[in-house]
Amino acid sequence: MTRVSSLRGHVDADGVTPTGAVRVRPAWLAPVTVTLGVLGLLVSAYLTFEHFTANATLACSIGGVVDCAKVTSSAWSTFMGVPVALLGLVFFAVTLALCLPSAWRRPEGWLDAARLAWVTIGLGMALYLVWAELYRIHAICLWCTAVHVLTFLLWIVVLFGQILSGPAVEATRGAEAE
Amino acid sequence: MAKSNRAETAARAAQLRAEAARKERQRTQVIAASVAVVVVVIAVIVGIAISNRPQATPAATGGAAALQKLETLPASLLDSAPAPSPSQAPAKLNGGTALTQDGKPKVLYVGAEYCPFCAMERWALIGALSRFGTFTGVTETTSASDDVHPNTPTFSFKDAKFASDVVAFEAVETQDREKKPLQTLEGENLALFQKFNPQGGIPWITYGGTHATNGATVDANAFEGKTYDQIIAGISDPKSDIGKTVTPAINMITAQICAQTKNQPANVCTSQGVVAASVLLKR
Numbered sequence: 376m377t378r379v380s381s382l383r384g385h386v387d388a389d390g391v392t393p394t395g396a397v398r399v400r401p402a403w404l405a406p407v408t409v410t411l412g413v414l415g416l417l418v419s420a421y422l423t424f425e426h427f428t429a430n431a432t433l434a435c436s437i438g439g440v441v442d443c444a445k446v447t448s449s450a451w452s453t454f455m456g457v458p459v460a461l462l463g464l465v466f467f468a469v470t471l472a473l474c475l476p477s478a479w480r481r482p483e484g485w486l487d488a489a490r491l492a493w494v495t496i497g498l499g500m501a502l503y504l505v506w507a508e509l510y511r512i513h514a515i516c517l518w519c520t521a522v523h524v525l526t527f528l529l530w531i532v533v534l535f536g537q538i539l540s541g542p543a544v545e546a547t548r549g550a551e552a553e
Numbered sequence: 554m555a556k557s558n559r560a561e562t563a564a565r566a567a568q569l570r571a572e573a574a575r576k577e578r579q580r581t582q583v584i585a586a587s588v589a590v591v592v593v594v595i596a597v598i599v600g601i602a603i604s605n606r607p608q609a610t611p612a613a614t615g616g617a618a619a620l621q622k623l624e625t626l627p628a629s630l631l632d633s634a635p636a637p638s639p640s641q642a643p644a645k646l647n648g649g650t651a652l653t654q655d656g657k658p659k660v661l662y663v664g665a666e667y668c669p670f671c672a673m674e675r676w677a678l679i680g681a682l683s684r685f686g687t688f689t690g691v692t693e694t695t696s697a698s699d700d701v702h703p704n705t706p707t708f709s710f711k712d713a714k715f716a717s718d719v720v721a722f723e724a725v726e727t728q729d730r731e732k733k734p735l736q737t738l739e740g741e742n743l744a745l746f747q748k749f750n751p752q753g754g755i756p757w758i759t760y761g762g763t764h765a766t767n768g769a770t771v772d773a774n775a776f777e778g779k780t781y782d783q784i785i786a787g788i789s790d791p792k793s794d795i796g797k798t799v800t801p802a803i804n805m806i807t808a809q810i811c812a813q814t815k816n817q818p819a820n821v822c823t824s825q826g827v828v829a830a831s832v833l834l835k836r
Contacts, residue, residue: 445701448701450701450773450777498593502593505597505600509600509601510604511703511777512703513699513700513703527593535586538582538583538586539579539583
């Protein structure tokens, strides 16, 4: 899975990555997370646009179990007064920033924990909204479901990508391993 | 030389032990992460399966007690209600003429049992009309399960009768909670509805044929997920979310009806909450 020879790596006794040392990442991690982040950003941008234009051009069936307008115009379309579509946009923008190749190469040890915590919060929000669709609104929004699936995939990829990352190595050697 | 070799061998062995420990940690983390993924997937699948189970009509319990309290709200409670917002005031109907029944101004309600916004508006309407007379035949029900704000606890006017010395009331529930046809809007009522509400939105309530509201005048979000007990408790508490929207709506409707009844009965129409609401009336 990982392309690094882990014998070269080292982490301080307290688990903090030494200054200048970076974890060697699986080769697929950055491109997959960036792709998922971009897709999520596009769908969230579309949903945000529709939210602020009263679903004027929302492409989705109505009147059945799948009814995007019913979901996006429901009382559950805002969270603490903020449109959830906008929250999704912010979520994917931050996620994308955290998953850029340059971000994956950064040596700060806390970044992995922050990234995982961020996508876990996103997953929790997605599960909350799925619950609202199933038990409160009684309708499914396909665009929202796309966002939920992308969030779930991002969580899985970040989770396993970070676990499968090699130990911290000095930046120059890390670069060689890449 | 031999000493140097021993040191290198020891270092190498330590490195191998550390690597083995890291591999073991990684293996444990992969297993834990896999379990977490499986738990999330199973939770979603179970959630979807449960939500798809056919459900019986939700029991509308507590409605009778709530109705009894709604029909006898203390004047002091309504006087302490927050002032209504301008959006709660009925609009003046351009070209509207007096709508009467038995010589009394008539309040005409057009709605449906499935309709969640009708469900919410009935709370305010019953609260207001009960200050002018007495209801009989009001039954408890909930709005549709498959619409927005599903299963909102409310009452049906299908078999309702209203007795009052100063105002008449007629209700037409056009569809039941399954959205099947129920009562027919016809004659003068139909003509009024089509003339002043061509888009056909409900609830539509005209006060004496000269003023009307289209849609709920209460905040729908305040009702979300509430039971009969919670709604009536909220109405009884002017500081609650429901109290902040329903009691002002009751005063607003009361003020509008008072404008039609020439301020009869006086004790209702000169009460503090009604007088405060009357400044918003569209003259």
